[in-house]
Amino acid sequence: MSVDRLIAVVLLLVAFAALTVSKAAPFLDDLAGPVRMGVVVVGVASGLTGVWLWLRRSPR
Numbered sequence: 415m416s417v418d419r420l421i422a423v424v425l426l427l428v429a430f431a432a433l434t435v436s437k438a439a440p441f442l443d444d445l446a447g448p449v450r451m452g453v454v455v456v457g458v459a460s461g462l463t464g465v466w467l468w469l470r471r472s473p474r
Contacts, residue, residue, distance in 0.1 A: 418467045422464045423464070425461070425464030426460070428456070428457070428460040429457045429458070429461030432460065436453050436454050436457065
């Protein structure tokens with residue numbers, strides 16, 4: 415497995431965790447709006463970057 419794929423897996427796990435926290439965690443309701451939005455933005459950015467790295471062709 416290439417380094418790109420390993421990083422992609424980590425980023426996709428971060429995105430999944432952010433999605434889970436934003437939808438299922440009751441403690442997130444107590445946080446301020448910008449913090450909740452930050453969790454969502456980090457999740458989306460991690461997911462998109464993970465997919466991009468996974469689908470990118472290796473330089474070989």
